[in-house]
Amino acid sequence: MMLSFLIGWDPMYYAFIIPGALLAMWAQFRVKSAYAQMSRKGTFSGLSGAEAAAQLLRAHGLEHVRIEPAQGILSDHYDPRQKVLRLSRDVYAGRSIASVGIAAHEAGHAIQDRAGYAPLALRNGIVPLASVGGSLAMVFLMLGLFLRSFNLTLVGIGLFSVIVLFQLVNLPVEFNASKRARASLLTSGIIQQVEDRDVAKVLNAAALTYVAATLTAVLQLLYFLYRAGLLGGRRE
Ligand SMILES: [Zn+2]
Numbered sequence: 001m002m003l004s005f006l007i008g009w010d011p012m013y014y015a016f017i018i019p020g021a022l023l024a025m026w027a028q029f030r031v032k033s034a035y036a037q038m039s040r041k042g043t044f045s046g047l048s049g050a051e052a053a054a055q056l057l058r059a060h061g062l063e064h065v066r067i068e069p070a071q072g073i074l075s076d077h078y079d080p081r082q083k084v085l086r087l088s089r090d091v092y093a094g095r096s097i098a099s100v101g102i103a104a105h106e107a108g109h110a111i112q113d114r115a116g117y118a119p120l121a122l123r124n125g126i127v128p129l130a131s132v133g134g135s136l137a138m139v140f141l142m143l144g145l146f147l148r149s150f151n152l153t154l155v156g157i158g159l160f161s162v163i164v165l166f167q168l169v170n171l172p173v174e175f176n177a178s179k180r181a182r183a184s185l186l187t188s189g190i191i192q193q194v195e196d197r198d199v200a201k202v203l204n205a206a207a208l209t210y211v212a213a214t215l216t217a218v219l220q221l222l223y224f225l226y227r228a229g230l231l232g233g234r235r236e
Pocket residue numbers: 105106109174177
């Protein structure tokens with residue numbers, strides 16, 4: 001909302017952002033179709049998402065991590081502070097490839113946490129900065145562009161970079177969680193080799209949405225640099 005007020009109907013903004021928007025739409029389509037397909041497909045082991053996650057956590061000595069059902073669709077996440085895995089109802093109780101794959105991905109974050117996986121620690125450190133920096137960035141960018149102040153715009157760009165940094169650090173975290181999930185599902189026997197491709201279909205589609213979000217943030221940053229005159233264009 002704030003952003004649309006900020007950039008108005010500047011056609012250059014849309015020129016910058018189009019590749020990100022297209023990839024985001026493609027990713028959404030891929031997620032929806034993969035989830036629709038794989039939430040109907042059962043696994044040979046017949047475990048629910050919660051049962052699969054519990055087994056993976058046990059295998060990694062993480063019995064203390066609780067697994068709770070969560071409200072909302074695709075609200076699945078691991079809370080590193082409370083050591084809780086929250087799974088949406090369909091993932092928690094579902095006995096499909098999609099349910100088991102997503103539950104295992106979230107368990108993958110708990111395993112990262114236990115292993116002291118550096119990008120996860122870095123991401124968790126950036127989260128509070130990114131939420132404060134994000135709101136402040138919009139205020140400074142708006143003031144800077146409206147008042148035609150190069151310095152205020154520059155502060156806004158600096159603050160916005162924190163969001164871009166968060167997205168960039170988030171990528172290895174997400175890819176690595178899926179990698180750990182697939183490996184653990186196979187070694188634990190919850191998923192058989194022939195089913196791995198289907199699990200990958202769901203997790204890779206989800207990963208693509210993170211790639212799209214990162215690309216969009218980078219393109220927005222480039223646009224702000226362009227508006228500030230730091231990228232080829234004129235200085236306003
Ligand atoms: Zn994740």
